Amino acid sequence: MDPRLPATMCFRVTRYCNARCGFCLAPPDGVHPDVGLLKQRVDWLVAHGMRTVHFCGGEPTIHPGLAELLVHARACGCATRLTTNGIALPDGLLAALRATGTAVKLSLHGDQAHHDAIVGRPAFELANAHLREMLAARVPTTVQTTLVAGGEWVLDWMVDHCLALGVKRLSLLPFIPRGSGVKTEDRYGLTAAQRTQLRERVRRKRLVLLGKLDVRWLDFASQALPVVEADGRVVMERASEALDTVVAVIPGEVAPRKRVTVRAVV
Template sequence: MNLHLPLMVCFRVTRYCNARCGFCLAPPDGAHPPAAVLMQRLDWLSKQGVRVIHFCGGEPTIHPALPELLAYVASRGGGSRLTTNGIALSERLLPVLRSAGTQVKVSLHGDRARHDALVGRVAFDLATEHLRCLLRAGIPTSVQTTIVSDGDWVLDWMADFCLTEGVRQLSILPFIPRGNGFRTQGEYGLTLTQRTALREHVRRKRRSLQGRLDVRWLDFSARPLHVVEADGRVVLEGASESMDTLLCTIPGETVARKRFAIRPSVTS
């Protein structure tokens, strides 16, 4: 098999989560592999030339082996990133993030009322408290915000929040209809006009805050993303599950049938 992977991949350590985001790109599906399996996958990715592991989920911080996985990547000379909803931050995790030089993104989606409504639980205070813990520990930490319909004000609110808290980078993600978002697109979806206006708003904000806050447009629908799924599949993810391409299954693993169809890609 002739498989070409980028230097960085999204590595789903679990499809469990401690939130219930209505726009979630990777909602819970029961996949929660043990540490030994995840270590084997990391070894395989290293042999494929992958140098940076972006730990994601589900919610990666709820996997008890995450500190060991981060340390394992660092011990082999690799880099790591972590995207988290910020709800859980164990005492074991913080020093490992620091020693591994992991770059962390905390997902926040507006003020307390907006954020808690979108993630389906009381979470804003925990997420902001843990964001501040990460910043105090000297861990490179940024914020990412998903914008859904009726969220024109959220960009300005989040930019002010980041400036107040000393966050140096804010990534704006427009809603895309995959995962839970496929079901909720009638409620959360952005029209083409709204997406265009939001992107222009991001550009203006980026220019006005240059040197103070790095405001970025991060659209997962613009280009496919290489993902190692929690069930062992390596997938090129598009804007929706119907646009996904199955690249391979990590050797030695058996994958349960999924609820959604994936177009196979033959490589040799």
């Protein structure tokens, strides 16, 4: 029997990236499907219950077909979302975001020194410039920040930064040891006590800032996340890869891995 899938799916358009974040949940592995195959996957997912498609990666903005995919998903009746590191904003993408009403979540992780160190390249200025550009174009754009051990101060800094820019929502993500985080847990891992303290601080910030900034605690380890992998598997992701469950494989998949060389977009 065909599966009935969750209404909202995280849809990985690529597993290539222009950053090397030390906490990445989906680190680069070279899988980079073409836009025709990705559109077929969207069609199949819509037929099986998807109503909101959340484009992610890897880094989705480096896929040359992203704008086309946004338009295709809207034509299929889906609401569209995008998570990006903000490093690239290719020609035509801003217009596609506006035309499709796509809600964007842009990743910023602290001040310039901290952000650039944690993502593995100079990226702070690019991300902030593109964040301002999206806000000016009235693309509904919020910010997400990963909190790591030793970076507890980032919460207050990011709140002030979002207020100064006019961002309306800030999502705080505690580090979880999956993906790249398996190798960096000793450096970035939060103890149970640290997670509890941070969650309480976020709760207090949320109460204080009601009506000014929507501050949210978003813990991907607390519930399964439905993900369409770049190789066509539909996976319920949990706190670690060992706990993941494959619930479907899109017909015709798993597609041959197409390993490509993609130039970093700056």
